[in-house]
Amino acid sequence: MNLANRLKVIKPSPTLALNAKAKALAAQGVDVVSLAAGEPDFDTPDFIKQAAIEALRQGFTKYTPTAGIPELREAVCAKLERDNRLTFAPDQVVVSVGAKQAIYNAFQALLNEGDEVIILAPYWVSYTEMVTLAGGKPVVVETREENGFAPDPDAIRRALTPRTKALVLNSPSNPSGAVFSRAALEGIAEAVRGHDCLLLSDDIYEKLLYEGQFLNIGNVAPDLVPRLLVINGMSKAFSMTGWRMGYAAGPKWLIAGMQMIQDQSTSNAPSFSQKAAVAALNGPRDFFVPMVEEYRGRRDMVVDALNKLEGVHCRRPEGAFYVLPNVRGLFGRTYKGTPLTGSMQLSDILLNDFRVAAMPGAPFGVEGYIRMSFATSREQLRKGLDRFKELVTSLR
Ligand SMILES: Cc1ncc(COP(=O)(O)O)c(C=O)c1O
Known part of the structure; x- marks a missing residue:
């Protein structure tokens, strides 16, 4: 038995795969900072949960x-x-x-x-x-x-x-x-x-x-x-x-x-x-305001930190909760004696040696970039950025 031909033409979701790998490492007790997920860290507002609870109660x-x-x-x-x-x-x-x-x-x-x-x-x-x-x-x-x-x-x-x-x-x-x-x-x-x-x-x-x-x-x-x-x-x-x-x-x-x-x-x-x-x-929309303000604060924190790193340039995004730093300036430098040539390699090193999950740009159609989500706490973001800085400064 083998799988249908249609599976030969599509690729597995790299975002889900990287998230699964980060979660598996975390389950083994490894302190991983995940900047890979496309998922808000905010809880669903209570009035929305109540509506579902009420629906369940009513059968x-x-x-x-x-x-x-x-x-x-x-x-x-x-x-x-x-x-x-x-x-x-x-x-x-x-x-x-x-x-x-x-x-x-x-x-x-x-x-x-x-x-x-x-x-x-x-x-x-x-x-x-x-x-x-x-x-x-x-x-x-x-x-x-x-x-x-x-x-x-x-x-x-x-x-x-x-x-x-x-x-x-x-x-x-x-x-x-x-x-x-x-x-x-x-x-x-x-x-x-x-x-x-x-x-x-x-x-x-x-x-x-x-x-x-x-x-x-x-x-x-x-x-x-x-x-x-x-x-x-x-x-x-x-x-x-x-x-x-x-x-x-x-x-x-x-x-x-x-x-x-x-x-x-x-x-x-x-x-x-x-x-x-x-x-x-x-329902009410007032919860959007503090949520968007918090995302904005994180965005600025992340963009400012990334732009201080030599070889990294990060555009300030107007929306969503991702930054897409340009990391081409790091390519050609060496990590542990091996030249850095692409975003997949960078993302692998980042996860395996620095315990930060960030998506390579290549699967999104932009080689030379990595995607980091700021839908996570400022504390986690700070930790992730410190580790990324460690990687960048360790390049020769
Ligand atoms: C651009 C875009 N569209 C659609 C989706 C799908 O969202 P969902 O299926 O959770 O509604 C996502 C999720 O990451 C997304 O980033």
């Missing part, structure tokens, strides 16, 4: 409609209207097991063999693999640190072909933390206007914003809303990673297709998580 523990309970689909529409000035009807919404499943379903529902999907690098590691798994072809368009990792409309224009079925946008971005400006989004809109492709906008880090304004491409180009698929979820803004609550809002035909995939795979997302999500979306 709300059964199957629900695949696309989600009507009150949640309505709450999603209200949220999109209120926060994003985007109008969708409940039958244009599907609730999934995390934003991850929503994106997966979208590619499964949309792509035929060989269809192309434009993905801007640096990118979240799962986009390329999900596209490949659906038989599609990821077409990577690079963005540059010098331009704040802003998308280049001309590069997008050059990448468009008759086979382009979708363009993925992720702002604030994982891993760069870049937030796309109005001008950048207008440029993208202009580039794709004559081309019939879906715009998949992954807005999961929307609320983690330290600079500027959050805009969805639908805000600057209302004419493109009919082919816009908005992806969002509860994981990052509401610190609800374990609840597995994500959603998509978009064209009815695509939402219906995504629901069909979900009908035949997982059915509905957990019933009581849906009740919690209703409470979260309709």
Whole structure:
């Protein structure tokens, strides 16, 4: 017996693998600082937990409609209207097991063999693999640190072909933390206007914003809303990673297709998580303010510390909870007699010899960088930064 051929074309998730390795070391009693996870260290707000507890008490523990309970689909529409000035009807919404499943379903529902999907690098590691798994072809368009990792409309224009079925946008971005400006989004809109492709906008880090304004491409180009698929979820803004609550809002035909995939795979997302999500979306927002301030403080602390290291340069991200220091200046130096040549090697040394888990840039499509998450306590961050400094100063 052997595995299906489709597994030969995708790579395992490097983020999950590195996290698992860090956790295994911690379980052996090793004092590991993990800067690898894409997970808030804040607890889920209590009023959200209470809603789930209440749902459980009332026996709300059964199957629900695949696309989600009507009150949640309505709450999603209200949220999109209120926060994003985007109008969708409940039958244009599907609730999934995390934003991850929503994106997966979208590619499964949309792509035929060989269809192309434009993905801007640096990118979240799962986009390329999900596209490949659906038989599609990821077409990577690079963005540059010098331009704040802003998308280049001309590069997008050059990448468009008759086979382009979708363009993925992720702002604030994982891993760069870049937030796309109005001008950048207008440029993208202009580039794709004559081309019939879906715009998949992954807005999961929307609320983690330290600079500027959050805009969805639908805000600057209302004419493109009919082919816009908005992806969002509860994981990052509401610190609800374990609840597995994500959603998509978009064209009815695509939402219906995504629901069909979900009908035949997982059915509905957990019933009581849906009740919690209703409470979260309709509830108070005051907790965002201290949370975002804390993330901002950590961001500044980490960026300032990294920029003091010779050979390291770190851009101050406008959103999300990652920094992406440029470590090219360290390449060519030697560690224990061996020349340092890449981010994978650096990340390995960092974990094995300095007990810090940080993601190499290579799997995100940016060699020469590493990604560190600041969704962990300042104490852990300080410890992690001290250890990284030890590594940098030990290079010859
Ligand atoms: C850019 C991006 N999109 C989507 C997700 C998926 O989030 P979830 O499935 O927890 O909603 C993540 C998680 O790390 C992410 O970084």
